[in-house]
Amino acid sequence: MHRPSRRSLFLLTGVAVAGAAGALVPARAAYTPDDSFIRLRRRWRDVSAGTGYDPGAQPYRDRLAALGRAAARHRDTMAPSPASLWPDQVFPSHVATPRRLRTMAHAYALTGDDSLAAAVAAGIDHYRRHVYAAGADQVGNWWHWQIGMPKALLDAAVLIALDGPRSTALRDAVDHFVPERLLGRYDGNSTGANRVDLCVVMLLRAMLGSDHGKADLAASALAPVFRFVGEGDGFYRDGSFIQHTYVPYQGSYGVSLLSGLATLFAALRGTPWQVADRFVFDMVERSFAPFVRDGFVMDLVRGRAISRRPYGDHDKGRELAASILLLGDAAPAAQRARWQAMVKGWAVRNTYRPMLEHAEPAFHARLSAIMKDDAVPAAPEPVGHRLLPMSARAVHRRPGWCAALSMASHRVGHYEHGNRENPRGWHTGSGMLYWWADGHGDQYSDAFWATADPYRLPGTTVSTLRLPDGAGAAWGDTRTPWRWVGGATDGVYAVTGQHLSGLESTMEAFKSWFFLDDAVVCLGAGITARDGVAVETIVDNRRTGAALTVEPGWAHIEGHGGYVVPEGLRTLRESRAGGGVTRDYVTLWLDHGVDPRAAGYAYLLLPGASRERTRARAADPGVRVLANTARLQAVHVPALGLTAAAFWNAGTAGDLTASAPCAVLVRDGALTVADPRRDLDELTVTWRGERHTFGPLAGREGASITVPLA
Template sequence: MHRPSRRAFLRLGGVSAAGALGALVPAEVAYTPDDTFIRLRRRWLEVTAGPAARPYPELGRAAARYRDSMAPGRTSLWPDQRFPSFVATPRRLRTMAHAYALEGTGLTGDASLAAAVATGVDHYRRHVYAAGAEPAGNWWHWEIGVPKALLDAAVLIGPHLSERRSADLRDAVDHFVPARRFSDYSGTSTAANRVDLCVVLLLRAILGSDHGRAELAASALSPVFRLVSEGDGFYRDGSFIQHTHVPYQGAYGVTLLSGLATLFAVLRGSPWEVVDQNVFDMVERSFAPFVRDGACMDLVRGRGVGRRPFGDHEKGREIAAAILLLGESASAAERARWQALVKGWAARSTYRPTAFHARLSAVLADDAVPAAPEPSGHRLLPMSARAVHRRPGWCAALSMASYRIGHYEHGNGENLRGWHTGSGMLYWWAEGHGDQYSDSFWSTVDPYRLPGTTVSARRLPDGAGEGWGDTCPPGRWVGGATDGTYAIAGQHLNGLESTMEAFKSWIFLDDAIVCLGAGITGADGTPVETIVDNRRTAAALTSGPGWAHLEGHGGYVLRDGGLPRTSRERRTGGGAARDYVTLWLDHGLDPRAAGYVYLLLPGASQEATRARAADAGWVRVLANTARLQAVHVPSLGITAAGFWNAGSAGGLTASAPCAVLVRELAGGTATLTVSDPRCDLDELAVTWDRPIAALLDGDALLDGSTLRFGRLADQEGASKTVTVRLR
């Protein structure tokens, strides 16, 4: 791993650097930080600038271009970036500062470069980011984006920013980010935003050697570590929410994880060391489930999914980098697990950027670190209406909407046609298809035909519904039950700005997902469709009685013996053109109580697909109505039921709405898993018509063949599993 040299440390060390740099230090400098802040400056460089994301010579060349083209004027610092230029101008200054502070850039310690940074920071501060200016537009630029970049640059050039200019910058930051900003944990000062604000405050403290602000930067993090049951933050099930209604591990969550990892590392050993380690648990509970082969799944990336191709891989690398940095503050056991996890992601990734983060490069080069394989199992996160299912050779993920989770998020002109991503979108990846949703998928896919969804064909305007994720439908029964290997998930779906309603269930198994729909109705004067799949491919599609197969991808089996409708088209968008094969079920115009049953077989061959279609007894549909959906899979000993209301099916009777997953095991035992997706049950009784001899494990009362569960409402939709012995 590249680390800054002692000479670089001296450049950042205030008075102690003056002798080393000699004439490089401006004459007016009166820079006397105490030793604590000298060490923090050094640590800031080592942690944030040292492990560069691109080769150092390239960084130097970019900085030289920026220095040579800088032309301070009344309306710009660079002619191609007219003020306010909230993003580009501060980032260019930070790039120049990094080239100055790091070894091997070709501009290391270059006095003219540091002077240019100081001039640029002060010019931007006078013309845009001035104390007393009115913060027009997005608050984020004024409180986070701009000050973080300017302060970072100022800290990295050290004494080259005179005390007068430093004081003026500090005054500007204090104006837009006053200390009172941290007294209330609400609004735009929660979760990832709060971490970002604390980073800004710490940089402000380092620049001004301010003990009080350094203390506040550390202490103001405390609310971030608390688990929440509503609003922004981490939930007990591993969900992470930002903007109140949006699952966001893949954007705001990355920012939070990166920021916390940085603060842990920079403040370690200082008077303000961060000691709360709850975030360590979330690495494997909240982030890892949504990374597959190095890419962060789009169902937790909010409005950012369509920003650019392969953005899912870029976010995956950011998560990996943050995990490795956080590992430096974790226990040896956690650090070893995380390094193996990240190495496995990188080893399986098909995305090859031109440069690697230095920490990742070090792990990849270390033969003592094994590459962890892709795990197997099921993770259901009811508080964010998300599920991830992993089996050998394939993976699937489910995106739903509920009374607490929006259909989609749009804002700042982004993701204006993501309307139906919460309508049961079913992502899946088999071997060789890790980039299915990466390569210009969002700019070219038909937004009315997202895979797995049931939607009204009613045309919607761009940005339909409230912005920032406030598009929650009324449905409360959204979630399911899982024993950690298999699962049933369900969604009482209400269409976005539509009369369409449906009851959808998915049963996740070893080589298949059983997909059920019932009670599908609509009165929009338009057709309603269920999209069996929409693959970004030009592969050949073949079919037979009750089955279809997409070469190299997988198979589809319809239990009524029919065939889905299909289309093949080349779609364009965002400057790209991509091929799609779409399979869908047409429920007709304004349907009344329509339904469907089909099997998705990820990675299956044509022969396996045909055989599954011919095996009518492989799965038995016990019920598929707006009151109850249930199946039995004899070969696995599984019965799964989504009780939309109290009822009975397949020998199971539930006293109230719930999800139930029964799995009969060898040796005369069985597990019974239940959940309360509505989060409102004081008690639940589940009766199984099998004679039960004893309750072996789990929190329930056995009364004959009835298992009685206490207050499930407090479980936040989480599953409870009991083990019984059968007679």
């Protein structure tokens, strides 16, 4: 690629860009002569500031111009005082001030403009003296002091090659707030994504002082991240990723973890601290990809982050894609090829927040190259079912549509709130059934969480008892007492169930879902409560103004899908405001009455179905409900030769008998079983007189077992 001369490069509002594709301006010689650290700092600058594109070509020219304007503005408005570094950011300014300093440092790395480096050096020292000082008290959220602030300040310091007393003082401050002992134990705030971030901070600290011991620690302390856990934070064998002990978090903390690891793999490659463990490579497809559809990360694994901003799911999808492509540089060729095809498919199908329109320059260059490369196919959406019992999550994909289920259990909270975020996510674990048909990739993206009725989330069964903001313990400890949450899947179809307790209510219910080719069969039984208010099951709460048709036994939303509901369906069309916007909703629900005793329901969800097809399915559902009680829920689907059951107790459904609580699916000459409670020493399942005994199942983490039938 052509490398423009320094004189030929353009001016970015007072900041002249130098360098070209794959090359940054070398930092000033200010370090101890140590080849290992010289190479490491060079690689860090390449990864942190971004390379691999021509800064004189569009769209990089405009994006770098915007960076240059921001950096020049920060430089020119800096006005150090005892109370602030910028007048509009009064100390402690945990986020904005360090972020501005890092922005200026990134611009310096691309330009070599010494005025920016001088301003960053002065700004870091001023902030360090007044806020981030060795010996200062840690006030407020620990994260700012141990990860957020040191990561930004050290990144800026490394990029400008901060030296002398200012460098020493910053290192002392970081050592005060981030002592090496934080990486000595894998617990508390030093797990999962937080552990990776702490390792990044430790590596930056090592780079600033050419400290081999801290670099060794930064690399070796990653080891606990690269192994499966059986409880608490981390990755599980079924693909679950938990943070904050009780919250499935691939879509927020998990994205941060993968981004940090991708950066570390890239920066440390070819150095004495190169990361050799390949554990995370398997997790890309096992843990993260199942929760991405058309380039966005599903909200059921984003914790309290769902409340932050519209289209946050698409933003996280872009960040995840960037991390996967960067990590691919260190992956075996076969995995790298699959990842490139997967990300290309996401980008091709993401029409609501196109990846290339919002990509940072380095990611844009990587993705553009793949998009233009005919040798890299755009992988289609996969088809099949993924059940992750350890995080009470399931994803079902069929041609043209996708559904995802969010449940709560004795391990997984109803929802997470904290730091004043997501205070009304109360019922997201009460069996929320997300679904997307073609053309509706923004269904939960476009201000859904700001405007939707939090008591009427699709798929849930809830007591209408009014709850205060932030009901239940913070940080996800809003679990139920029940262990039967999970199900059985043969990888194509599934039965999934949840023994549900309402959040801070007396409501109890047994809910099950049967995931088929063109439908989800939804059953509820044993619905009881003593709250003095009504209990409702929300068939759907669709963010749309599309036409609604309601006929005896069925309903249909134009352009979305249909519902076969035998009786009792209630509907509402309304406009709801929140977050400064208004959105239209169509709500369909079943009213179980005040303080119900053993109420139930049965209905079919038909994603993407036309009105005519919905009417035909109402006349001939194609599904026979074998049982729908608090002891057993089961269905038979003749066209698929499928029988499936959630045995809440031992029992019999048609030709199927189980000796203990379990989930069972029979299809195509095979029997699939699972122990959602994870406590059975032995289980006997009989199908048409053929007995199969399994055990012990307690240690299998609720995983499905499939055996052939005679």
